[in-house]
Amino acid sequence: MRTWLRQHRGAFTRAVHKLLAQRAATLLNALVIGVALSLPAGGYALLANLQGVAQRFTFEPQVSVFLKPEAKRAELEARLRADRRVAALRFVSRDEALAELRVAEGLADVVAALERNPLPDAFVVRAADGGAAALEGLAGTLRALPGVANVQVDSAWAERLAALARIGRLALAALAVLLATGLVAVTFNTIRLQILTQREEIEVSQLLGATDAFVRRPFFYLGLLQGLAGGVLALAILWAGLAVLNAGVRDLAQAYGSSFQLVFLPGRDALAVVAFAALLGWLGALLSVSKYLR
Amino acid sequence: MISFSAVSKRYPGGQEALAGISFSLAAGELAFVTGHSGAGKSTLLKLIAAIERPTAGSVVVNGQNVGALKRGAVPYLRRNLGLVFQDHKLLYDRSVFDNVMLPLSFGTLAPRDAARRVRAALDKVGLLARERANPIQLSGGEQQRLAIARAVVNRPAVLVADEPTANLDAESAARIVDILLSFNQVGVTLVLATHDEALVARHGRRVLQLAAGRLARA
Ligand SMILES: Nc1ncnc2c1ncn2[C@@H]1O[C@H](COP(=O)(O)OP(=O)(O)OP(=O)(O)O)[C@@H](O)[C@H]1O
Numbered sequence A: 001m002r003t004w005l006r007q008h009r010g011a012f013t014r015a016v017h018k019l020l021a022q023r024a025a026t027l028l029n030a031l032v033i034g035v036a037l038s039l040p041a042g043g044y045a046l047l048a049n050l051q052g053v054a055q056r057f058t059f060e061p062q063v064s065v066f067l068k069p070e071a072k073r074a075e076l077e078a079r080l081r082a083d084r085r086v087a088a089l090r091f092v093s094r095d096e097a098l099a100e101l102r103v104a105e106g107l108a109d110v111v112a113a114l115e116r117n118p119l120p121d122a123f124v125v126r127a128a129d130g131g132a133a134a135l136e137g138l139a140g141t142l143r144a145l146p147g148v149a150n151v152q153v154d155s156a157w158a159e160r161l162a163a164l165a166r167i168g169r170l171a172l173a174a175l176a177v178l179l180a181t182g183l184v185a186v187t188f189n190t191i192r193l194q195i196l197t198q199r200e201e202i203e204v205s206q207l208l209g210a211t212d213a214f215v216r217r218p219f220f221y222l223g224l225l226q227g228l229a230g231g232v233l234a235l236a237i238l239w240a241g242l243a244v245l246n247a248g249v250r251d252l253a254q255a256y257g258s259s260f261q262l263v264f265l266p267g268r269d270a271l272a273v274v275a276f277a278a279l280l281g282w283l284g285a286l287l288s289v290s291k292y293l294r
Numbered sequence B: 001m002i003s004f005s006a007v008s009k010r011y012p013g014g015q016e017a018l019a020g021i022s023f024s025l026a027a028g029e030l031a032f033v034t035g036h037s038g039a040g041k042s043t044l045l046k047l048i049a050a051i052e053r054p055t056a057g058s059v060v061v062n063g064q065n066v067g068a069l070k071r072g073a074v075p076y077l078r079r080n081l082g083l084v085f086q087d088h089k090l091l092y093d094r095s096v097f098d099n100v101m102l103p104l105s106f107g108t109l110a111p112r113d114a115a116r117r118v119r120a121a122l123d124k125v126g127l128l129a130r131e132r133a134n135p136i137q138l139s140g141g142e143q144q145r146l147a148i149a150r151a152v153v154n155r156p157a158v159l160v161a162d163e164p165t166a167n168l169d170a171e172s173a174a175r176i177v178d179i180l181l182s183f184n185q186v187g188v189t190l191v192l193a194t195h196d197e198a199l200v201a202r203h204g205r206r207v208l209q210l211a212a213g214r215l216a217r218a
């Protein structure tokens, strides 16, 4: 056990020395990896921020049912209540609606200028199932009821936002896979060059009784450390990028009276980026070693 | 200690480098392997260390059938052998000390003990004062002695040296031979390939003479 630890420490030390001995190349490689990884990580952070914004508004799966003037309110209400897809029901009379409008900023003058109330009576229906298909289905049924002038699904835009976010996440995942492959390729090549330059040492070591594991270990650490450095660099790039963006966002937000700021990845996700980068570096080393160390 | 029975070796796409070789060496024995260039001396030594595998027959070292050894077991065989290669195989990117340290770095010795071993080995070959030098700064004879120090640092029971006196003047060669014999005198089995007739005549009790891959004298 002690020997095993010592050998790993030895391999780790040798890997670190190799990296330090080639500082420029190491930095360049880490930078390539860092830039590559900062793209999906940045996209992920932006998406997370957008979703944060979206979630501040509560999206009740609501359907507004506007009534014709001649509609029979009580009869309609009974039919709505009987529908299992309706979780809750609220009646908003045309007078209430107008009163609400009057209170809304900047509209008081407009309302005052009206000769008569142009608004219809309405039911605000909260659906039991918030899914887009379910809401559309419900809206279709409601539209067909006698006395109903118009039906509006209020959460449609939330659904659309969610769909957009899904597409965004998918695109990010594709980008991440692509760049992860690139990262593995970069490490693969770095380790290949390392193996070539150390061919002699490897050969002599094997002739003198070094095991395969002993010979390979430093290269694994090399790949791992390079990936790790790239991951940390990616976070640094992301952090700097967000700081720059936030300068602009602050002005924009202030114009809307908000103190909104883009936030960095949560600690768990940041850690995941670094761990993922290290893992990919290790993978690149593994592929290279199994191909070039025989 | 070492025994060959009906060993043949054919390199891929080549002629038979060795054919029907049988002999056996007892522990602590000293044997010279002689023959013209291309006779198969290096090939015979490489079979002992499983650097090459026999095409037919069996090579047994220390009770192990070396020819059939699994890849994973080869390193452990080699750690019990001292190998001096025809082309030294020294590393010129590190000091004399670090060259001798190399075989200990994959062993189980604690660093402090390893360093002590390295200095003891360098002392035996008279290179202790040069431990910080780069091997490139050493003369041919000194490089050969360094190769010997690296071979014996693991305290092997068998020492295998491939033409250690080639390209050396008489004085340097004599010193190398003295060093190698001194290990044999303390019980190390020594197999020495050479085409130096005078050397063989002086010390040769056991001579394995190869001619075109066959044993002409054992
Ligand atoms: N790796 C190899 N591939 C193919 N043929 C080889 C290889 N190594 C040696 N041979 C051939 O095997 C034969 C024996 O070679 P070996 O190196 O054992 O001879 P040697 O007695 O050590 O010669 P020298 O005194 O020149 O070192 C030679 O004909 C050589 O060409």
Ligand SMILES: [Mg+2]
Binding pocket: B041, B042, B043, B086, B162
């Ligand atoms: Mg030879």
